Amino acid sequence: MLLESRMSDRRKTLPLLAIVAGLVVAGLIGWGFWRASRSAPEVFQGQMEAKETDIAAKIPGRIAEVLVREGDRIAAGAPILRMASPEVDAKLAQATAAQQAAQAVAKKAEAGARPQEIEMARMQWQRAETAAELARKSFDRVEGLARDGLVAAQKRDEAEANWKASRDAAVAARAQYDLARQGARGEDRAAAEAQARQVAGVVAEAQAAKAETELRSPVAGEVAKVLARAGELVPQGVAAVTVVDLADQWVVLNVREDRLSRFAVGQEFDARLPALGPQSATARFKVTYSAPLPDFATWRATRAGAGFDVRTFEVRARPLQPIAGARPGMSVLVD
Numbered sequence: 001m002l003l004e005s006r007m008s009d010r011r012k013t014l015p016l017l018a019i020v021a022g023l024v025v026a027g028l029i030g031w032g033f034w035r036a037s038r039s040a041p042e043v044f045q046g047q048m049e050a051k052e053t054d055i056a057a058k059i060p061g062r063i064a065e066v067l068v069r070e071g072d073r074i075a076a077g078a079p080i081l082r083m084a085s086p087e088v089d090a091k092l093a094q095a096t097a098a099q100q101a102a103q104a105v106a107k108k109a110e111a112g113a114r115p116q117e118i119e120m121a122r123m124q125w126q127r128a129e130t131a132a133e134l135a136r137k138s139f140d141r142v143e144g145l146a147r148d149g150l151v152a153a154q155k156r157d158e159a160e161a162n163w164k165a166s167r168d169a170a171v172a173a174r175a176q177y178d179l180a181r182q183g184a185r186g187e188d189r190a191a192a193e194a195q196a197r198q199v200a201g202v203v204a205e206a207q208a209a210k211a212e213t214e215l216r217s218p219v220a221g222e223v224a225k226v227l228a229r230a231g232e233l234v235p236q237g238v239a240a241v242t243v244v245d246l247a248d249q250w251v252v253l254n255v256r257e258d259r260l261s262r263f264a265v266g267q268e269f270d271a272r273l274p275a276l277g278p279q280s281a282t283a284r285f286k287v288t289y290s291a292p293l294p295d296f297a298t299w300r301a302t303r304a305g306a307g308f309d310v311r312t313f314e315v316r317a318r319p320l321q322p323i324a325g326a327r328p329g330m331s332v333l334v335d
Contacts, residue, residue: 044334046253046315048273048326050246053219054239058212061085063230068223068241076220080241081228083213092206099203102196128166128173135159135166221245244328251285251332253315254293263287263315273323275330283326285317 061083068080142159146152221243228240251271255263263269270282293312319326 042259042335044253044255044259046251046271046332046334048249048328048330048332049252050244050250050328051221051248052224053217053221053243053245055080055215055217055241055243056237056239057083057215057234058236059083059085059088059209060236061088061213061234063228063232063234063240066226066228066230068226070223070226072223074217074220074223074243076217078217080215080217083215083234085209085213088206088209088213092203092210095199095203095206099196099199102199106193106196124173124176128170132163132166132170135163139163215240217241217243219243219245221247246327247322249323249326249328250288250316250318253317253332253334255313255315257292257311257313260290260313260315263290263313263317265290268320269317269334271332271334273326273330273332275327276323276325283323284320286320287315287317289316290314 062085063081064084065082066080067082068074068078074080139156139159139162142156146156223241224244225242226240227242228234234240253263265287268284268286271285272282290313293314
């Protein structure tokens, strides 16, 4: 009797379990259809970028020493590499010598004649004055004799010509003496000073070229790339080192224009960086730039029988607060 009772209870329980299992399966199928009917959440993916500075040499030369490595943190003005340039050294030596010569000429023009030269000019003038006075007295005697008829008129004329010549020679000697005392003319001094300034400019140019043989970073940041090696020739204007400023980062998103209203300039949105781990907090960004890309996105009709090409825009947004650990190239997801 007891066995028959248990078998009867089992017959009654099996249909009930079958009904429950069927309800569970039907519920799962319904839930699956409901999930499938819902549209998947749209996710925009971009990447972080940072300000990069390509540092190039202004003069060509051979690299003597590279002072930084990739990953180094450097400050503005830090030396990056040194170059050896014999041509710059030679130009600097030539310019320095020319400057010394120009300065000597300018000093000579400013100082004027030496004291010995001035004294010689004074003595020449006095001698000419004495000779002119003697010639005048001789002429006076000859003229008196000529009036008395004791000397021929020819002799008188010769004495007069000698006196006038001596007088003019004395005037010329006085002019030479005055010129020696006054020194060089103002125009000559100005020309010598201008020449000295011109050569000083050449020296400054050579010194500037010499300073460029030690390449320094104009910005602070992290060394991202070192493209130069010791012993290589660096052409003028070719980047040798790239420095990235991690304090100046932004995210770049490619957004289709029918979704662009969410990323208008000035709007803010939240995004996350998977590379920083699940524990990283969501960062807040603000759109600062928006412009169409040169290529068209996949054509998509907006309604039956008509449509337009949906363009893609490049959107840039900067974080409102610095993101610890963020680096260029990291993916950024916007739900």
